[in-house]
Amino acid sequence: MAERAERRLTTILAADVAEYSRLMRADEDGTLAALTACRAIVDGLIAEHRGRIANTAGDSVLAEFPSVAEGLSCALAIQGAIAKQAEPVSPDRQMRFRIGLHLGDVMIKGGDLLGDAVNIAARLQALAEPGGICVSAAVREHVGTRAAAAFADAGAQQVKNIADPVHVFRVDPRPNPAPQAGEGSALGARVGAAAAPVPLPLPDKPSVAVLPFTNMSADPEQEFFADGIAEDVITALSHYPSLFVIARNSSFTYKGRAVDMKEIRRELGVRYVLEGGLRKSGNRIRVTAQLVEAETGNHIWAEHYDRDLADIFVVQDEITEAVTIAVAPAIGDAELRRAIRKPPGTLDAWAAYQRGLWHMSVFSPDDTALAEKFFTRAIKLDPTFAGGYRGLALAQHRAAAVFQKQDFSEVLSSIGALARRAIALDGSDAGSRSFLSWAFHLEGDQERAIVEAKRALALSPNLASAHRNLGAALLFSGRPREGLALLEASIRLDPRDQNGLWNHLNRVAIASYFLREYEAAVEAAQRAIRASPDFAWPYRWLAAALGQLGRAAEAKEVLEKAIAVSPGAFDMYVRKGVPWMRPEDQAHMLEGLRKAGWEG
DSSP states (O other): OOOOOOEEEEEEEEEEEEHHHHHHHHHHHHHHHHHHHHHHHHHHHHHHTOEEEEEEETTTEEEEESSSSHHHHHHHHHHHHHHHHTTOOGGGGOOEEEEEEEEEEEEEETTTEESHHHHHHHHHHHHSTOOOEEEHHHHHHHTTTTTSSEEEEEEOOOOTTOOOOOEEEEEEEOOOOOOOOOTTTTHHHHHHHOOOOOOOOOOOOOOEEEEEOOOOOOOHHHHHHHHHHHHHHHHHHOTTTTOOEHHHHHGGTTTTOOOOHHHHHHHHOOSSSEEEEEETTTEEEEEEEEEETTTOOOOEEEEEEEESSSSSHHHHEEEEEHHHHHHHHHHHHHHHHHHHSSSSGGGGGHHHHHHHHHHHTTSSSSHHHHHHHHHHHHHHHHTTOHHHHHHHHOOOOOHIIIOOOHHHHHHHHHHHHHHHHHHHOOOOOOHHHHHHHHHHHHHTOHHHHHHHHHHHHHHOOOOHHHHHHHHHHHHTTTTTHHHHHHHHHHHOOOOTTTTTTHHHHHHHHHHHHHTTTTHHHHHHHHHHHHHTTTOOHHHHHHHHHHHHTOOOHEEEEEEEEHHHOOOOHHIIIIOOOOSSHHHHHHHHHHHHHHHHTOOO
């Protein structure tokens, strides 16, 4: 079987020796000795900046870095160190490197880097002067004002084997800022040490600072637009109850300053930093955004948005929504990875909760049981943490409703108690309000479920679970058209939800079935099955929809699968019925199943 290439966003550094052939012709042995010495410097600096050498050929080096900051810092360090080593050598015998730096999507196969992004880095290297560095617009926009270097815009360049022109920036190291009074003396050192701020502790949930977006355009009017996007993203992220978001007044103190991510981590006490830039060209605008883990400088997520400037406020709203919807799940994914790396004995309440969510993403009875244990641990570690109660309820519900490992009536009672406990802790928490809505829905009280979901949305308009729970309550109260729209909105808000995408698609199938749009129900049920083939529920609705369409042979085959995957679930939902299903909706489902060949 052929090895599958991995894809990822990375910072690519391409370097080679300027006039290498001329140097070799003049003195082969001396050039090889100089190259060996220079490569020891280059390789050491790449490792020091957490880079990885992907390929070497003759005088060239191809490396990747976890962040743009590390890649640019390494490039500057290489050129500085090589220049210093070459000082005693006559100018015509000096070995000088050319470096290109680009941020882009690459394929990784056998450790090597492949793709257009690598070609662009190589073309940037070829454009660099001996001892110089050329970077792409992607690198320039990501760095903003934080680099210890100056950038000269070299414009768009047409380069070999790349269809579109590449926007090039030349890099020059900035001179070090002049020392402030008192620096460099023992007294100054003591004063500086005494005045050093104590790092702020991290909050007990994911924390993020949104820095002012950098205006990369020559048009100063775009400064207001860039600030407006950052301010709107701060406001939108503040509506997520799972996030701790630094206020605008603090974030904007970094405007126009060259700052290190670790400095922001210390001064603001945040784990993540969202930064971005804006560039205007004619009537079009490009906004870039990237989420960085402040302690390591690693890029968690990056994206760009191109828009026509027909209505600047509409564009601002669109980009704000797009960034917000993407950033919150990206932080969630990063937190899951952090929790999995921790030994179980060292987990705090938040990490135990995240570990529980990870086990919920693995669709199996054993992992569901482990998730329940971690959520229980989170509650014991911090009884005031509402997330633990929500997670425990989800795990109990799956154990009973999906895997039939617990008594469903007892679980319903437990879910109601857990939801009320979460509300008692904080009635203004949107996540807890959404949780209570779900509990009322399971009990069959759709009116109260609708009220609580609307309260949650008033507190947090982009909360996917609130859209989902309001959609479910409407769906099962005879308003499937309204419910379908909200269910689709919830998937749009959280398209990477590995804990329940299959269930959300299953509800879309139910809504389509209730609307008697059976072809749409078939399509949604099939998507749910592809998302999780071991999940029994969509097979039942697929069989019913196929039965209604008169596709008897297909319907019968799917019906047999629905029963085989989980006989207990089929018995619970079909023969016994569930509290949230109206009698007329139950009869409609049974009609389709009988047409599929069920004889109950």
